[in-house]
Amino acid sequence: MSRAGPTRFTGRTALLTAAASGIGEATAHRLAAEGASVLVTDVDAEGARRVAEEIGAQGGRARHRALDVTSVDAWTEAVEAVTSWTGHLDVLHLNAGQNFPGAAHELDDAAWHDQLRLCLDSVFYGVRAAVPLLSTARGAVVITSSVHAVIGFKGFPAYAAAKGGINALVRQLAVEYAGQIRFNAVLPGAVATALWAETPPEYKAQTIARTPVGRLGAPEDIAAAVAFLASEDASFVTGQNLLVDGGRSISSQE
Numbered sequence: 694m695s696r697a698g699p700t701r702f703t704g705r706t707a708l709l710t711a712a713a714s715g716i717g718e719a720t721a722h723r724l725a726a727e728g729a730s731v732l733v734t735d736v737d738a739e740g741a742r743r744v745a746e747e748i749g750a751q752g753g754r755a756r757h758r759a760l761d762v763t764s765v766d767a768w769t770e771a772v773e774a775v776t777s778w779t780g781h782l783d784v785l786h787l788n789a790g791q792n793f794p795g796a797a798h799e800l801d802d803a804a805w806h807d808q809l810r811l812c813l814d815s816v817f818y819g820v821r822a823a824v825p826l827l828s829t830a831r832g833a834v835v836i837t838s839s840v841h842a843v844i845g846f847k848g849f850p851a852y853a854a855a856k857g858g859i860n861a862l863v864r865q866l867a868v869e870y871a872g873q874i875r876f877n878a879v880l881p882g883a884v885a886t887a888l889w890a891e892t893p894p895e896y897k898a899q900t901i902a903r904t905p906v907g908r909l910g911a912p913e914d915i916a917a918a919v920a921f922l923a924s925e926d927a928s929f930v931t932g933q934n935l936l937v938d939g940g941r942s943i944s945s946q947e
């Protein structure tokens with residue numbers, strides 16, 4: 694991406710999770726292109742390294758780090774890494790998630806708990822670890838939720854519960870840390886990432902038909918929304934759940 698555009702994040706440091714692919718990767722590129730120093734993290738350390746190296750090759754400033762968001766200790770170390778790199782944290786993008794499908798009567802305890810741990814517990818761990826640095830910087834947190842938090846899709850009760858928990862949590866945190874840290878969530882609709890690679894073509898076609906803008910989202914569509922919410926352009930926006938779904942959530946199911 695060209696570095697000629699606006700530089701809303703010059704002098705800012707951003708930590709992103711699950712940034713080795715998809716929405717997180719696109720957001721890392723977007724924030725770096727707008728001037729941020731970006732700590733690219735993922736449980737996939739090699740993937741995180743690749744993204745950081747690509748940003749560096751394009752003239753941006755990035756480091757990478759292995760971070761399993763479900764590990765409390767790894768969160769402590771990641772925040773320490775930011776402190777010793779730039780000394781401040783301005784943007785935290787909590788993006789990790791994947792589906793553990795299965796109707797409620799079929800889902801075992803392990804799948805339910807794994808889903809909540811990956812999508813919701815991890816948000817609590819990340820926020821708890823980063824609040825001291827973020828509040829010093831008057832920072833912003835953006836959490837990736839999902840359209841599943843606001844409409845029911847058969848077969849995803851644990852995912853819906855975890856993402857719905859994020860939506861409630863951003864309101865709570867926005868009030869709790871008002872005047873120090875802004876908290877918002879993006880709720881993507883169907884976005885063409887690895888999560889969709891193995892989706893049957895007929896289901897993909899049906900999803901597009903039910904999406905008013907007539908296409909799947911691109912990771913860059915979500916990155917643009919994350920960048921807005923993380924930037925000073927959104928300084929009057931906190932505690933919000935922004936649907937970025939091509940209108941999927943406001944169209945009929947016909």
Ligand SMILES: NC(=O)c1ccc[n+]([C@@H]2O[C@H](COP(=O)([O-])OP(=O)(O)OC[C@H]3O[C@@H](n4cnc5c(N)ncnc54)[C@H](O)[C@@H]3O)[C@@H](O)[C@H]2O)c1
Pocket residue numbers: 710711712713714715716717734735736737740760761762763788789790791792811837838839840880881882883884885886887888889
């Ligand atoms: N793609 C969609 O249609 C869609 C729609 C709504 C919401 N989302 C949400 O967007 C977020 C990103 O999804 P994506 O589609 O870009 O996914 P993706 O599959 O492209 O990337 C997911 C990344 O998460 C990483 N990851 C998995 N477990 C992790 C862990 N424990 N700690 C750290 N990283 C871990 C993976 O290594 C991978 O790099 C997720 O929270 C997902 O629920 C995606």
